[in-house]
Amino acid sequence: MTVAFGTILLTFIMATLRATTPLLLAALGGVFSERAGVVNIALEGIMLAGAWGAAYFSFISGSAWIGLLGAVFIGVIMAGLHAVASIKYYADQVVSGTAINLLAVGFTEFMLNRIWGQAGSSPEVASLPNIGPLNFMIYLAFILAIVSWVALYRTPWGLRLRSVGEHPLAADTLGIDVFKMRYAGVLLSGVLGGLAGASLSIGLLSRFVDGMSAGKGFIALAAMIFGKWNPLGAVGATLLFGASQSLSVIFQLMGIQGIPTQFFNMLPYVLTMLILAGFVGKSVAPAADGIPYRKTN
């Protein structure tokens, strides 16, 4: 039994890290966008499109690394749409984000059919390697969390990015280019959202599956809020979500009967709702989050 326990624990940790990776990358993307003052519910769509992009570019090049770049490329394009709509044209950021989410669903379904002539999923493509027992993307996610924190809290660039999300007019009067910083934040969320997608399609699997983001972009947003819009907070929050997703695997392994697996699959979503409703700790959004900035002349 003790050996079995060790195995189960190890399985649980590995499963948690795997489940955490896409959530963490997407949550980091959310942090950059919202710290700069742009609400980004488009993360779900960016992630889905990124997952498709990763598979597609890996498929045509035969290289998973090209696939990774492709995911970033597609992610930045999707985020770019959101950035232009919400920064340049002062669009309602929730509406723009929703449009992009719908666009991503349609686009990936269409391309799945168009390129591979099949619904459901793509053929197998080259995937990213494991380093030791874990996939490359898992290491990348945690390294990027630390890099993000340093960038946001230890560099002038980060201070300026945050100032633009709190009080853009104040930043403007100090000569900080509000629009430039906001574009930077949103486009970075495209990079990270794209990477999150790649971790799904060519990291944890080796194919694109229709609708494979499955709400993870929204869970990542909840984790971002739970983590108080801080990259390290996002690490803690996404680990919690990752763990709750992995529980179902463990309970099955341990042979515990009577609790339907759907219950465990439900857990992360229930947790998300509780967090968004403010039951689990209070966290305060950047003051100008979601408010378009208009310049007077």
Added chain:
Amino acid sequence: MGLRSHPLPITMLLKLEGITKRFGSLVANDHIDLEIRQGEIHALLGENGAGKSTLMNILYGLYTPDEGRIFWKGKEVKIRNPRHAIDLGIGMVHQHFMLIPVFTVAENITLGKEVTRNRFLDMNEARKRVEELSQRFGLEVNPDDRIESISVGQQQRVEILKALYRGAELLILDEPTAVLTPQEVEELGKIMKRLVAQGHTIIIITHKLKEVLHLADRVTVIRRGKKIATLDAAGQTEAELARLMVGRDVILTVDKEPAKPGKVVLEVKNLHAKNDRGVEAVRDVSFTVRAGEIVGIAGVDGNGQSELIACLTGLRKPTSGTVTVNGQDVTGQSPRRIRDAGVGHIPEDRQKRGLVLNFTVAENAALGDHRAFARRGWLSYQRMVDKAKEIISGFDVRPPRHDYLARSLSGGNQQKVIVGREILRNPDLMIAVQPTRGLDVGAIEFIHRNLVSERDAGRAILLVSLELDEIMNLADRILVMYKGQIVAEVPGHEATEEGLGLLMMGGSASA
């Protein structure tokens, strides 16, 4: 300040020539000339909307002028944006502070011009520089405090330090005393003198006459976008400055007959109430207001006045005691019941409580009395418009448009809409809280005259104000509130500024 000598020959730091700025059909600045001397405190005086802030925003690079030239230290410059202004040595402290509440003092001061080591933030060094600056100019701040946790006076010091940190030689202070307590104003005066002594030049934008006389060396008066005059502040009087600013003689004191108090309208007995933090803020307050008199409540902000008024208007439930209006017990009743009992309320914050800014003037005219504007349950816009027109003509609201959003009116005109709405309801008791805060002399005069004529028409008026001048001008009886209690009652004609000041600080009148 008039006594300060100029040991050096007068040099011109800044010269504006024929500056013109139009917004659509409105000419905000009409060929304004202005000269600022090195080392002076120059006041820019004008009513709200006269064009002072527009002019300064042009100087700070926020607006581009349509016509005119700017000379900085003798050289013509075109100021493209705030960054350019900062680089030239122009710093601005905006009326609404440009500070980030969740950032620390040091972060706010260095933002945009951060202290770095190897491209990373060096907050230790930043802290040190802020401390140095703060000592050099006697502007006490703690670099590690978050802005949201410090007082407004301290926030203003941070704003000034922000400009000094960027090497500002000319400081523009936009309505710097609007948000300060009298003690903080005093302190600001000292700071300004210290800055000038160290070679800086200051422009203050203001509509307060006392400030000009108290702080400035010279004053430029602007009216409706045009420059009226530039004068030495020494030797000027408030009356003369007011005349220049408004364009006609202004009566700064209110002429009124002695009050003829009638029956008791408001009676407050042994009232107790708590504040938002659950601490007792109103302690055993009892007083009456009779028909035909104005009772003023004086006190330093935060001594329970807001909580007392909230109890009287139904916005807060007292913990004990009674409130009676016209003999009817309204203790703890809803605002609607209290309004129906004959109470009008001019609230302290006109934008948060007095108006719905995104409603038109007509919709605002109906606020609080919607049932009177309905026919069989349906709102009658015609009635609302009629009421709005009545307010607009009776209370001189400009522009005279019932279909404009309240947001688009100036502060004075917003206040006129509220005062008009409340007066036209014919309340027996009018509760007016800070009715002239932030208004210019013209609007103040107008509102004061209206309150006095309401008194003469037999209404009971309860006036709460932080401005002693206002209380002394209007009130027939003055109640002084200190730490939640009424500590003294003074007849209006016997009150002096010194005497009330002492009582407000918890002293006794004989001291």
